Amino acid sequence: MIRKIINARIVDGSGEAPFLGGVEIKDGRINRVFRGPSRDRAEDVLDAQGMVLTPGFVDIHRHHDIAALLDPEFGSIELAQGITTAVCGNCGLAPFPNSDRTRAMQFRYIEPCLGKMPEDTPIHLVSEFMDALEEKKLPIHVGVLVGAGACASSVIGYEHRGFTSEERQQAVMLVRDGMEHGALGLSFGIMYEPECYLSREDQVAMAREAGLAGGFVSCHIRGEGDSLVESVKEIIGICEEASVPLNISHFKSTGLKNWNKAIFEAIDVIESARARGVRVTCDAYPYNAGATTAMSLIPPEVLEGRSTDYLATDEGISHLKRLIYQKIPGWDNMVESIGWDRVVIGGVNLAKNREYAGKSVQQISDALGMDPTEFFARLVAEEEGKVGITIFSMSETDVEQVLKLPYSVVISDSLYGGMEHPHPRLYGSFPRFLRKFVVEDGVLSLEEAVRKMTFLPAKRVGLKDRGLIEPGYAADLNLFDLQSITDQADFVNPKQLAEGIFLTLVEGKEAAANSRRLEGAYGKLLRKQGTEYEFE
Ligand SMILES: [Zn+2]
Known part of the structure; x- marks a missing residue:
């Protein structure tokens, strides 16, 4: 158990400039914050060697x-x-x-x-x-x-x-x-x-x-x-x-x-x-880029009182085609404003559609020789609406x-x-x-x-x-270390854990090391404290 972290570059969360110093931890709380270097060599003292220390x-x-x-x-x-x-x-x-x-x-x-x-x-x-x-x-x-x-x-x-x-x-x-x-x-x-x-x-x-x-x-x-x-x-x-x-x-x-x-x-x-x-x-x-569900691209009028099956019918497809490039009062028509080439399929349930993940609707429909709106309508119908999308908007x-x-x-x-x-x-x-x-x-x-x-x-x-x-x-x-902390996930390979955090403490206990979760669970449900809201 770590009792003290010394020689850290402390960025305390308040917006104040970083300073060299350390913290003493007791019962899951910060007990003391001190400035300046330290030579404390006790076993439960961690020497940060100038790394950045921030709140979680x-x-x-x-x-x-x-x-x-x-x-x-x-x-x-x-x-x-x-x-x-x-x-x-x-x-x-x-x-x-x-x-x-x-x-x-x-x-x-x-x-x-x-x-x-x-x-x-x-x-x-x-x-x-x-x-x-x-x-x-x-x-x-x-x-x-x-x-x-x-x-x-x-x-x-x-x-x-x-x-x-x-x-x-x-x-x-x-x-x-x-x-x-x-x-x-x-x-x-x-x-x-x-x-x-x-x-x-x-x-x-x-x-x-x-x-x-x-x-x-x-x-x-x-x-x-x-x-x-x-x-x-x-x-x-x-x-x-x-x-x-x-x-x-x-x-x-x-x-x-x-x-x-x-x-x-x-x-x-x-x-x-x-x-x-x-x-x-x-x-x-x-x-x-944002992420949302495919359903949010479909003008509400199209599915009013209908199931997604309608999108696989000739009538449903032409209904969608008629509205998808139009301005619709009171409703954000994303396809009209950014185009199908900026709508990327994120997640589907059916195995046969998995190959589309990570590709834009325009790209897929071009490859299939199909109209993009028709491709999208059929996909949404097949997946019963459960299609995740990324939009470069x-x-x-x-x-x-x-x-x-x-x-x-x-x-x-x-x-x-x-x-x-x-x-x-x-x-x-x-x-x-x-x-x-x-x-x-x-x-x-x-x-x-x-x-x-x-x-x-x-x-x-x-x-x-x-x-x-x-x-x-x-x-x-x-x-x-500020130079080492980085994301690894991008739009091509999104399922990559981040890297570069030497240590994460949750209520004073070691919850992750080198950006990987350790055994043990030290978090809790946080309920609202008091009935006053402080505005900042
Ligand atoms: Zn939201």
Whole structure:
């Protein structure tokens, strides 16, 4: 057991300049931080020899709800990147809460993003989910958001409508169940069903409930392409009315003609809201491609009241062809804005379709001599909608702009759908952020980059004893050489663990060495501490 780390270059998470020094650890907490070199040669003292010591990384946006509960490998990918705390329940998508009546549909809907949840689970409520996580030996700490989409589908299934007043009250009660038991906040996924059909009154009611408990709202907004600015205004309005702090999830601008333009307009909207006292922040992942499900590319009208089988019929294919290159009011038409050559197939279930993983729809259809829309429609029908995709929809400079904002934090937005060909952010986001934006491009200082991966995200989700190297804080720590830490995963070979973290401690215990998880699980479920939200 390590009692002391000496001669480290400490980057404490606050954004202060690095300093040479050490920490003393006691009962899983940082007991003392001291400056200057040391010659302590005791057996339980680790000489860092000038390596960088930071707080453990805090990823407030992953989709590991099911993985944390069921996957024995959970923690390996995360610890390889130095992540010691991860928050699930994002984008409104979650397996809990659920109702007997609509559970099968809900589990099918979230499967491409979260993985397979057995339908015979005895867990219905978020509070029960958190209790189940508490019973488990977790390799890293896990925090939970209540998913508004899960609350809505528990009440009305996937009907295309808002709540009645009675249903609204039921949904609010589901939010309350989670918040009262220590969920960190509420997530919206207004782009997804059934949330996209809810009324503003429905959204305000759920958001208000999260705010009353001292939580915040995290939101995957309605549109990130042509409707970005409108969508940012929409969610700010909702959260302002509900008096709840807002974090905009994976803030970005998609669509070629919006590049280097729309993001600045959206930042202006955020900053004028901040100037009038509205608590708005954002997060972003350090890549210029996103990942989502194939279903999100299909104009809603096409599948309204129909199953995906329709896409394999002549009528369905021509219906899709008619709409896929058109602007559709109130809905982001990704294919119209970026083209099929920027849509890459990520994951499929059927063995015969696996050869398509890692290739663009344009590339595949060219090789098959088939129309790209027809190929896509047939694939989605065959796979019953369960196709993961990667979309190269963003500009590198826009991504950099967002990551440089003083109030943005770094996330991974990792999906756990079990894809053959996942987005590399699942494996590499945090080391990549340091490698690319600090070491290679020099866009951010080391201390600012570390602040965005530690103190700032911990604070954002209301965790008051994580993310800083200060006495009293949890001894979740990473020790690494800045020149060695790196992601290995890329879009061609995405399933590669990150490298270069010499040691990761979870509550003072050795959880990973040389970026590989060790035996032993020292994480725990983190419940919200107190009912005051501190805005930063
Ligand atoms: Zn999302």
